[in-house]
Amino acid sequence: MAPGTTAMVKDTILKVDHLSMKFGGLMAINDLSLEAKRGEITALIGPNGAGKTTVFNCITGFYKPTMGMITLKRKTGKEFLLERLKDFEITKHAGVARTFQNIRLFSGLTVLENLLVAQHNALMRASGYTILGLLGSPAYKRAVEASIEKATYWLEKADLIDRADDPAGDLPYGAQRRLEIARAMCTGPELLCLDEPAAGLNPKESLTLNTLLRSIRDEGTSLLLIEHDMSVVMEISDHVVVLEYGQKISDGTPDHVKNDPKVIAAYLGVEDEELEQIEEQLEGGKV
Ligand SMILES: Nc1ncnc2c1ncn2[C@@H]1O[C@H](COP(=O)(O)OP(=O)(O)OP(=O)(O)O)[C@@H](O)[C@H]1O
Numbered sequence: 001m002a003p004g005t006t007a008m009v010k011d012t013i014l015k016v017d018h019l020s021m022k023f024g025g026l027m028a029i030n031d032l033s034l035e036a037k038r039g040e041i042t043a044l045i046g047p048n049g050a051g052k053t054t055v056f057n058c059i060t061g062f063y064k065p066t067m068g069m070i071t072l073k074r075k076t077g078k079e080f081l082l083e084r085l086k087d088f089e090i091t092k093h094a095g096v097a098r099t100f101q102n103i104r105l106f107s108g109l110t111v112l113e114n115l116l117v118a119q120h121n122a123l124m125r126a127s128g129y130t131i132l133g134l135l136g137s138p139a140y141k142r143a144v145e146a147s148i149e150k151a152t153y154w155l156e157k158a159d160l161i162d163r164a165d166d167p168a169g170d171l172p173y174g175a176q177r178r179l180e181i182a183r184a185m186c187t188g189p190e191l192l193c194l195d196e197p198a199a200g201l202n203p204k205e206s207l208t209l210n211t212l213l214r215s216i217r218d219e220g221t222s223l224l225l226i227e228h229d230m231s232v233v234m235e236i237s238d239h240v241v242v243l244e245y246g247q248k249i250s251d252g253t254p255d256h257v258k259n260d261p262k263v264i265a266a267y268l269g270v271e272d273e274e275l276e277q278i279e280e281q282l283e284g285g286k287v
Pocket of ligand 1: 023048
């Protein structure tokens with residue numbers, strides 16, 4: 001068991017085994033193994049260039065890893081080997097949704113329309129993929145009502161209901177980030193992967209984001225996030241994995257990793273001999 005974790009055994013939703021990713025001569029990820037538990041917020045942190053986005057891109061199918069296995073276990077018990085799936089299959093079959101570092105909304109569509117577009121697949125399925133189905137089928141009408149209900153639910157959760165009819169591009173930055181998250185939730189994921197959700201947010205927006213992410217977790221969706229904002233990471237994460245130069249250097253509760261000398265050294269960029277001094281200072285309670 002990782003140091004700093006509790007004794008209660010939780011189900012694993014995501015298991016990364018001996019993952020490596022090479023770009024030409026550069027080993028961006030080197031034999032990385034980690035687990036994310038169901039119903040928890042797991043944060044992936046580390047200095048710039050540590051390999052966080054590369055791990056994310058391997059999990060969500062944007063990159064095919066050079067080596068290793070990534071297993072996603074759904075609530076039904078069914079397992080998917082993500083490295084063998086295409087990105088859209090990872091969303092559709094394995095129940096993984098993601099957001100990106102750069103906001104990718106349909107800025108000319110309204111806030112509500114953005115959430116309805118996210119449910120396009122479910123609506124088309126209900127139509128039977130026919131014009132007649134779109135025009136007259138009761139199943140399609142029911143699906144439209146359900147998609148509006150789901151959109152409204154997430155707009156309320158994301159504190160965006162008052163802006164439902166405004167173009168998404170008119171929202172302040174923090175609200176656009178929450179809309180992206182609401183949109184991802186409308187696909188009904190079991191694992192939500194967020195790439196720097198707090199980037200560029202002011203302190204008030206960060207607090208609203210924390211509330212939204214906690215409520216998503218409390219409703220049973222597991223979260224994996226990359227984040228540089230330590231006020232977000234330490235406040236809401238159940239579990240933190242720290243990378244440096246493509247390798248895991250620490251893994252445990254927020255309290256465990258923030259007191260881990262290797263993590264402190266990685267963030268301060270210190271040499272090995274200085275690390276020993278930090279360790280001594282930590283033992284003496286001076287850091
Ligand atoms: N497509 C790519 N081609 C070549 N090298 C890449 C590619 N993607 C990432 N890298 C390299 O892999 C290493 C890890 O990059 P990555 O973006 O995963 O780090 P990161 O921890 O997400 O950094 P940051 O916090 O700055 O976003 C870096 O040295 C980066 O230059």
